[in-house]
Structures are given as C-alpha cells and as structure tokens.
Amino acid sequence: MNQASSSAYEQLRAAVAQLKVPEGVRAAAAAVPGDPRPGQIWRAVWDRVVEIVVVTAVDETSIRAIPVSLETRFHDSGTLLLPASASSLEQPLALWCSLGALLPWCVLDRQVSELSVSLDADGTPTPTATGYRYGSPISRPAAQAAEFRAVLADTMDLLAAAHWAPQGRGDLAVLLKLHGLGPADLIQRLNIQPPRALALLRAQTPLTPQEAALLAPVLGRAPDKVLSANPPLAERVVRELSRPARRVQIRRLAQLTGTTEDNARQQALLATLALAARQERPAEPDWPAWADRYFDVHLGQEGD
Template sequence: MAAIGAVRIPDEVRAVVQAEPGEPAPAQLWRARWQQVVELLLIVEVDDAAVAMPIMLDDRHADAQTLVLAPGQTSLAVTLTVWIDLVRRLPLYVLDRHVGMVTVDVSRANWETAAIAAGARYGSDPVSRADRRHEIRAGLDDAMDVFATATWTPAGTGELARLLASAAIGVQQLADTLDITPQRALALRRGQVPASDREAAVLAPILGLSHQAVLEANPPPPAGLAAQMSRPRRRAQVVRLARRRGITEHSAWLAATYAVNAQAARQTGQSREPAWEERIDRYFQVALGD
C-alpha cells in the first residue's frame, strides 16, 4: 500500500482502503498480492473470477497502448494509467484490498472511447529500446501471469486413511490420542471424514510428516467451501489468522478450510450442502476472537 499511502486522497477513500474488503465490483480499484508480487488493478468484470487490468497512479510510464485517466475520473483524484491490453481473468483470492474506484462506466463495450471523450487520453510510444516503459510493461505482464495462475486450494490426496493404517494406529488409540469419540476415530481410519487443523497437528509427529502435509492428505475440500474461502474478505481473515499463529498465509488457509470442513463432517444425515458462509463466520469468530 506504499503507493496509496503516498497519495493525498480524500478521507472517505482512505476509510475504504482501511476497511475490511467487501465483494469486488466493476470500476473498483484493488490491490492484488500473491507471494512477493503486488500491483494495483482496475476491475472491469466480476463473476466467479475478476477480469482486471494493471494500473499505476501516475502517467510517467504510459505508452501508446495505455489509457491515462484524468484525476477527475477516479476517486483517488490523481492521474491513473491503465494497461488495457494486459487484461487478464484472475481468481478472486489474489485481491486483498479495495483502494478506490473510477467514474468511468467500464461495463460498456467502448468504455475507453467514452473515457477519452470525458478527459482521458492515450500515452505515447517509447522513444528507444532503452525506454523504461518497455521494462515496466514487461514487469506488469509477468505480474498478471502470476496472479492468473495463482492457486491456494489444496488438491487433497485422500491418503490419510492409508497413512494411519501404515502407522498401525488402532481406532481406540487414535480416539485416545486425539481425544475424540471412537466413532470419529473409525471414520478417520476409513477416510470418511477429514482431519481438523488440531487433529493434524497432533498426528504430524506420529506420522513423521509436517502439519501441512497431514492436512493435504485429507480428501479435497468441497467445491462450495473452497469457493467461499476464496472471497477477498476471507483472505483478509486468513491473513489475520496467519499473523496470530505465526504461520504462512497458505498454512492458515488450509487450517481454516479443513477445520470448517471437519466440523461439517461431524454432522451426519445431511441431505443438502452445508451453509458454508455461516460455518466460516463462526470459525473465524472463535479463531480470531471477533
């Protein structure tokens, strides 16, 4: 957020930046972050993913294929360069902070033309091969590829039952070790339910594996749960959980997802998809003390 912090912006916009992220929408400006890559984006379309373009908060590196919005066309009140030809379809979970919006109607097919009529302009061609605009464009192109291919959802090998059998851990021993009922221990031994974050932590040294490896030996989480855990506001909670526990974001994502899934699996006789959003809310209320 250094770029945003250096910009003199209205108080109401700063409040948006500092608030917990909501759902992304067209015409919004977001920070995207994955591993060590951080960029600002303009969202132009949202469904189960986000169609977005990289932006910068000045026009120093604008080339002939970029659109430069005037300060009056953004809530940040600064010149904003949009690399319209570097548009990508990105997973929602790379978005981690809403930073503002544009006043241009990006849902229109010819929105660039309308933006120019309202005060925007195109950049200019680089003056030489050494022009830094080439480097900036290449870096943004690489960053968008990182975002487009980012993934956190565990494949889930489903190997936990085999691992428990190989370690010759009986049902009663498993129940005593994990402080669970024999019924749940039997279900774990049969691979019918996933191990929770707590259970994985106890099993890790017994199986000679890392905590994360035990979690990933679970079956893959249900698609509905993974989709809910991929929303930007869930990522913000995952970040807080990681900081609280002193673990990586990826480990926190796995821990939260499998904890919610394990809790749902304890309920028998379900005839419909669990209310994942409510279950996730309850999990983070306890885990984060909200």
C-alpha cells in the same frame, strides 16, 4: 519486497499522502473489505508481490483485473489513460489493458478507490465513457516504458499463479486403502485426532502439504503426487475462505497462532470442512455459517 514489484503501490501511497483524501476513499481504506465489484481499485498482495489493479469482472473464485499505475509517462498502445476525475483518487491513472489477467480472490487485500468510468471486462470503456485516451506504442525494446511494462507483466503473472487451496483428482481414499492405511495408522503417522483420520479415509477433507510429506515414504510417492490425490474442494468453500474479509480474519489468526497466512488459511479450511462433515448435509452447504463459527471461536468475535 523488491522495489519493482511494489513501485505502483508505493507511488499510490506517496500520492495519497500529498492529497486531501476524499472521505469516501478514507472510509474504503478503513472499512472491513467487502467482496470485489467491477470498477473497484484494489491493492493485490501475494507473498512479497504488491500491485494495484482495477477489477473489470468477477466470478465465483476469480476476478478479471488490469494493473493500474500512477506513472502515466509510461504506456503502450493498449494503455488506457484516464484523467484525475475518473477515480476517487483524483490522480491521473494508466490502465495497462493489454496486461489484464484472471486473478484469484485470495490476492485481494484492500480496496483503495473506485473508477467513475465504466469499463467492459477487457478494459474497453463503455459508450458512455468520456475524457480518456490511449497511449502510444513503445518505440523500442530498450525503452523505459518497455522495462516498466515487463515488470508489470511479471507481477501480474505471479498474482495469477497464486493459490492456497489443496487441489486433487479425488483418489486419496483409494490410495490409502491400497497401502493398508487405516484410522490408527493415520492417527499415529500424522498425529491427528480420530475424526480427522476418518474424514481423510472418507475423502471428506484434504491432506495438508505437511501431512502429504509424512505419508509420502509409505505411499511410495513424492509429496506433490500425494497432494494430487486429494479430494476436489467445493468451489464455494474456496471462495468463502478467499474473500477479502476472511483475509483480515486469517491474518489475525496467523498472528495469534504464530504461523504463516497460508498455514492459517489451511487451518481454517480444515476446520470448516470438519464442521461440515459433522452436519447432516443440506442440499447446499452453508459454508459462510461454518466459517463464521470457526472464526467466532478462535478470534473471540463475530466473523464478519
């Protein structure tokens, strides 16, 4: 992990280590993470990037988030400077509102605190908020504040670009049929079981990147072009497996299977889709129940 991208979190850890941590903060850090809510402060992690963010709005698979710094010496004219009383961390905070971005749920790792100041989605304090002030413009491009801001901006860009769910336009079944690939071909080439081969041919499940690479030569396309033919995923199943509580389970699964977090999440996705494909489809698929069933079996405990 490079020093710049993790500086905010390391500063937070150092500050918390010197505090008598309020019981509420301690409990939030120790508990299984819940779903994000506006006003919460989270640690966001993806690959080797770590940042502290405050959530200002939530939708089905993403959050609106603003980077948070304990280093209040650096700011620009859009930075909201909050007193120690504004959060359960009991430390002054700098909220870089001009760097707010839409981040996917999957980057959320652990809630660390909560604001007592109410903010709009863009970080503007609501009329009832008090005790805050805004920072000053950055004086020159070479100023330390400019460098600090640039690092935060790069980190937020990386977090915003994070994704794990296979994306596609939905013509995989047509592509396989066009090249004469049937169940037996897929079973042999991909080393998969018959139910999964049938699900691929029926556009009920996506190819993994590894499977796309194996099929690329026979399909005459680059692996990324093969992946782009995957069936689109239901937004709710992506949300379910992107929830912070699922990340805890996925990390356990990765440890048990000796694989990466991304591979474990895709493994959970494919298994959840397979369970769904074997059900008589209700009007609204019960993705949480099917994900729970998968983790119950593979982790030997209840899902959430």
